Every structure is written in C-alpha cells, then in structure tokens.
Amino acid sequence: xxxxxxxxxxxxxxxxxxxxxxxxxxxxxxxxxxxxxxxxxxxxxxxxxxxxxxxxxxxxxxxxxxxxxxxxxxxxxxxxxxxxxxxxxxxxxxxxxxxxxxxxxxxxxxxxxxxxxxxxxxxxxxxxxxxxxxxxxxxxxxxxxxxxxxxxxxxxxxxxxxxxxxxxxxxxxxxxxxxxxxxxxxxxxxxxxxxxxxxxxxxxxxxxxxxxxxxxxxxxxxxxxxxxxxxxxxxxxxxxxxxxxxxxxxxxxxxxxxxxxxxxxxxxxxxxxxxxxxxxxxxxxxxxxxxxxxxxxxxxxxxxxxxxxxxxxxxxxxxxxxxxxxxxxxxxxxxxxxxxxxxxxxxxxxxxxxxxxxxxxxxxxxxxxxxxxxxxxxxxxxxxxxxxxxxxxxxxxxxxxxxxxxxxxxxxxxxxxxxxxxxxxxxxxxxxxxxxxxxxxxxxxxxxxxxxxxxxxxxxxxxxxxxxxxxxxxxxxxxxxxxxxxxxxxxxxxxxxxxxxxxxxxxxxxxxxxxxxxxxxxxxxxxxxxxxxxxxxxxxxxxxxxxxxxxxxxxxxxx
Numbered sequence: 001x002x003x004x005x006x007x008x009x010x011x012x013x014x015x016x017x018x019x020x021x022x023x024x025x026x027x028x029x030x031x032x033x034x035x036x037x038x039x040x041x042x043x044x045x046x047x048x049x050x051x052x053x054x055x056x057x058x059x060x061x062x063x064x065x066x067x068x069x070x071x072x073x074x075x076x077x078x079x080x081x082x083x084x085x086x087x088x089x090x091x092x093x094x095x096x097x098x099x100x101x102x103x104x105x106x107x108x109x110x111x112x113x114x115x116x117x118x119x120x121x122x123x124x125x126x127x128x129x130x131x132x133x134x135x136x137x138x139x140x141x142x143x144x145x146x147x148x149x150x151x152x153x154x155x156x157x158x159x160x161x162x163x164x165x166x167x168x169x170x171x172x173x174x175x176x177x178x179x180x181x182x183x184x185x186x187x188x189x190x191x192x193x194x195x196x197x198x199x200x201x202x203x204x205x206x207x208x209x210x211x212x213x214x215x216x217x218x219x220x221x222x223x224x225x226x227x228x229x230x231x232x233x234x235x236x237x238x239x240x241x242x243x244x245x246x247x248x249x250x251x252x253x254x255x256x257x258x259x260x261x262x263x264x265x266x267x268x269x270x271x272x273x274x275x276x277x278x279x280x281x282x283x284x285x286x287x288x289x290x291x292x293x294x295x296x297x298x299x300x301x302x303x304x305x306x307x308x309x310x311x312x313x314x315x316x317x318x319x320x321x322x323x324x325x326x327x328x329x330x331x332x333x334x335x336x337x338x339x340x341x342x343x344x345x346x347x348x349x350x351x352x353x354x355x356x357x358x359x360x361x362x363x364x365x366x367x368x369x370x371x372x373x374x375x376x377x378x379x380x381x382x383x384x385x386x387x388x389x390x391x392x393x394x395x396x397x398x399x400x401x402x403x404x405x406x407x408x409x410x411x412x413x414x415x416x417x418x419x420x421x422x423x424x425x426x427x428x429x430x431x432x433x434x435x436x437x438x439x440x441x442x443x444x445x446x447x448x449x450x451x452x453x454x455x456x457x458x459x460x461x462x463x464x465x466x467x468x469x470x471x472x473x474x475x476x477x478x479x480x481x482x483x484x485x486x487x488x489x490x491x492x493x494x495x496x497x498x499x500x501x502x503x504x505x506x507x508x509x510x511x512x513x514x515x516x517x518x519x520x521x522x523x524x525x526x527x528x529x530x531x532x533x534x535x536x537x538x539x540x541x542x543x544x545x546x547x548x549x550x551x552x553x554x555x556x557x558x559x
Contacts, residue, residue, distance in 0.1 A: 045547035253299035
C-alpha cells in the first residue's frame with residue numbers, strides 16, 4: 001500500500017524508482033529489446049521444430065511495434081489494452097507466418113516492397129500527422145521522427161514491409177474460398193439476408209399473471225429454502241473516501257491551456273488523426289472543439305490527481321496509521337468524506353461508477369494498511385480508507401423477505417405465462433386446421449397479436465419487442481416457420497412468444513443491383529478472412545506448441 005511505502009526511508013524510494021525506470025524504458029522502447037548488447041533470454045522455444053533465435057525473435061518483435069504504431073498511432077507500451085503477453089503472442093504468430101512463407105518459397109522483390117512502403121507513407125492520416133498535404137511522408141522524415149526515437153531503424157521498417165507482403169501472400173493462398181464466390185452466389189446470400197417477412201407476434205409475459213399469483217408465508221419460506229444459494233452475499237467491503245471531481249478543476253484547466261497553446265494542440269491532433277478521433281463530428285471545427293474538450297479534461301484530471309496526491313501525503317504521514325486519519329485531514333482541509341454501502345468485488349460501489357482499481361484497492365485494505373490512493377478514474381480521483389469488512393453470508397429471510405416474495409411471485413407468474421403459451425399452441429393449430437383465421441383464434445382467446453414491422457435476417461433492432469424477446473430468437477423462430485404457419489411456442493426469461501408468418505415481402509431489385517458489387521466484395525473478404533483465420537488457428541495450435549505462448553510460460557528476458 002502507498003501508505004506503508006510513504007513511511008519507509010528514502011533508500012526504498014531510490015530502489016523503487018530505479019526498478020520502475022528500468023521496467024518502463026524496457027517495455028516502452030522496442031529498441032532495447034534485442035538479442036545483442038550483452039542481453040540474454042530464456043528458452044524461446046521452437047516453431048515447427050525450428051529453434052527461435054534471439055535475433056529472429058527481437059527482430060520480429062520490432063516489426064510488431066511498427067505494425068501497432070501504424071495501426072493505432074501509439075506504441076504498445078503506451079496502450080493500456082495491450083499487454084506484454086499480447087506483444088509476445090503477436091511476435092510468435094508473426095514468426096510463424098514468416099517461417100511458413102519461407103517454407104512455401106514466397107519471395108518479395110525490392111520493387112514490390114518499395115511500392116508498398118510508399119503506399120504506407122502516403123496514408124492520409126500519416127501525412128496529416130507530419131503536416132503534409134497530398135503527398136507521402138519522406139522515408140527519412142519517418143525514420144528520424146518516428147522510428148529512431150524509439151530505437152528502430154529503416155531496416156526494421158523494410159523488414160516489416162517485406163514480411164507484410166509475405167503474410168498477404170499467405171492470406172491470398174489460404175483464402176481462395178472467398179475468390180470462388182460467384183456473383184450469382186453472392187446475390188443469393190444477399191437475398192437470404194435481406195428477405196423481409198411480414199409477421200405478427202403473440203407475447204405471453206409474466207407481468208400479466210403476477211396479480212393472480214397467491215403468495216403465502218409458507219410458500220415464500222419454501223422458495224427461500226429452495227434457492228438459498230441465489231441469495232448468498234459475497235465478501236463485501238465498505239470504504240470512506242474523498243473524491244476530487246474533475247468538474248471542480250475544469251475552469252482552471254481551461255484557463256491554463258487557453259493561456260498557452262490549446263488551439264495549437266487541438267489543430268496538431270486534428271491534422272494527425274483527422275475525423276477519426278470523433279467520427280460523429282459534422283465539421284472540422286466541431287471535431288477540433290471536441291479535441292479541445294478532451295485536452296481540458298485531461299489537464300483537469302491531472303490537477304485533480306495532484307491535489308489528491310497532496311491530500312494523500314498528509315493522510316499517510318499521520319502516525320499511527322488509522323482509517324480515521326482520512327476524515328481528520330478532510331475536516332482540516334474542508335473536504336467532504338463519503339462512505340459507500342458494502343459492495344462486492346464483482347460490481348463495485350453502487351453509488352457511482354468506480355474505476356476497476358477502486359474496487360481492487362478497496363479489497364486490498366486491511367486493519368494494518370487501511371488507506372489507499374490516489375486512485376484515478378474517468379470522473380474523479382479518490383483517496384479511500386477502510387470502513388467495514390463483511391464476510392460472505394446468506395441473509396435471514398426476514399431481512400430480505402420483500403425481495404424473496406417478488407422473486408417467488410415472478411417465477412410462478414413466468415411458469416403460468418409459459419403454460420398458457422404452450423396450451424394456446426394446441427388451440428391455435430386446431431383452429432387453423434378448421435379453417436379459422438389467426439386473428440379470430442387470438443381474439444376468441446382474449447389475446448392481442450402485435451403486427452411487427454417488416455424485418456429480415458440483417459435487421460439490427462426491433463423496438464416493438466419491448467425487451468422481452470431477444471431479436472435473434474425472433475429471427476430464428478420466424479425464418480424457420482413457413483409462410484401461413486405459426487412457430488412453436490418459444491420460452492424466454494419472463495414468459496414466451498409465438499410468431500405467425502403472414503408473408504414474404506419481395507426483395508427490392510433496385511437495392512440488389514445497387515448494393516451487390518459492394519456486398520460481393522465484402523462477402524469475399526469475409527470468406528477470405530474466415531479461411532485464413534481457420535488456417536492460422538490450426539497451424540498455430542500445431543506449430544507453436546513448443547513456445548512460451550502455448551505452454552503459458554512467459555518469455556523471460558534479463559539484462
């Protein structure tokens with residue numbers, strides 16, 4: 001805990017700082033991860049029986065760095081969603097692809113490599129990042145400003161481009177299934193996905209049966225006994241906390257940035273990323289305004305962090321270390337202290353959306369180390385203290401009787417709704433066999449079918465389902481039912497439904513003609529990708545068996 005660390009002597013901080021810097025530089029700088037310079041590695045394993053050498057591993061790892069930067073415009077070490085194990089996995093997979101290319105005799109000429117390199121450097125986003133308009137970024141500029149500061153070279157970029165072409169050749173060779181799709185087959189798939197149905201749905205919802213469910217104390221007690229495990233509460237913790245809200249620092253942050261170079265920063269970021277940052281922005285000015293808002297919020301969060309750190313320093317330096325120190329210092333500084341209700345690890349506090357580290361730190365608190373923070377979230381920075389620890393328990397019935405009663409009623413109402421739906425299917429089929437209409441049979445049973453808007457397999461949303469019926473369940477039932485017939489009764493949480501398929505609507509031939517070329521290309525790409533991914537997964541499960549990523553053992557690299 002930070003509280004304990006702060007109390008130790010300066011030599012501990014020196015060790016921590018040195019270790020942190022070494023780790024930071026090593027992870028952030030791909031140029032520092034190589035097989036030379038006196039560095040040694042653990043067993044890097046073998047791919048399809050061929051031993052992986054340090055030179056090969058770290059050379060390809062540098063290519064993965066370049067791929068990540070070109071894809072996301074930041075290095076892996078600065079991506080919170082990309083871990084060291086992700087880097088290791090991608091490196092071994094890329095090594096496998098390169099080795100397969102060599103086994104198949106795939107050769108990339110210098111002309112092809114130069115063409116693709118120029119295409120990469122001509123990317124509009126990359127050009128904007130360097131302030132170029134309608135021209136590619138010169139290779140020497142890219143090397144000097146992007147690669148060399150991160151320990152990479154023009155040779156690494158050349159290797160990356162060459163191997164990208166090898167992988168592309170593998171993709172084409174393994175993805176021939178997509179190229180074999182004819183326009184006729186693509187048209188058939190298009191029609192199948194866009195064929196709309198006209199249908200009616202009959203819902204059987206538990207809410208319509210709740211009032212008829214009798215509930216006695218004995219029934220509730222039996223239900224509680226039968227479902228004891230459902231009511232078990234996990235280990236919980238309650239914490240007191242001081243929140244340094246970002247909103248309290250926004251005005252100051254805006255003033256600070258406006259006095260410096262806020263507009264220039266926004267302009268630079270817009271040139272670098274364009275509308276990709278905020279695709280919903282309708283104009284460049286709107287996108288720049290949103291970028292300015294983000295920059296102001298980042299500065300406000302940094303200011304909140306600084307104030308939280310000053311507050312935490314005072315709290316943690318108090319002796320003896322006690323949870324009450326948080327409130328003591330907060331009163332001295334005029335800050336509000338709040339206390340959460342007990343919460344579990346799975347959901348965190350119910351009063352606000354807390355960052356994951358808030359819950360993690362809260363469950364790490366102990367009577368000996370009752371303080372933690374600053375904990376940085378999106379909207380605030382927190383300093384916390386242990387308030388209460390509660391072990392897992394099953395609450396007695398009297399404490400949760402209202403909840404158990406509702407659950408008991410709802411379960412019985414659901415069963416009644418589903419039984420009513422099952423019984424109605426028999427009535428409906430019998431009536432239809434006698435020549436009665438669907439509408440008349442429903443009316444006689446006191447049911448009111450709802451006419452749905454036309455929908456197809458490609459439909460993404462139907463608000464008329466009211467949340468009771470998942471859209472994919474409706475599609476599955478409807479498209480498995482012949483026109484003029486009724487589906488089986490389908491049970492869902494809280495009841496069930498059946499769907500009557502009235503007719504198939506004609507597919508818009510003009511839409512087919514307009515959409516088919518793009519749809520065919522997308523379908524071929526999809527099939528190509530599926531074929532390549534299937535091949536890659538099968539190959540990796542066999543050829544990477546003797547590598548750290550297959551065994552689950554991390555690659556070890558030592559200075």
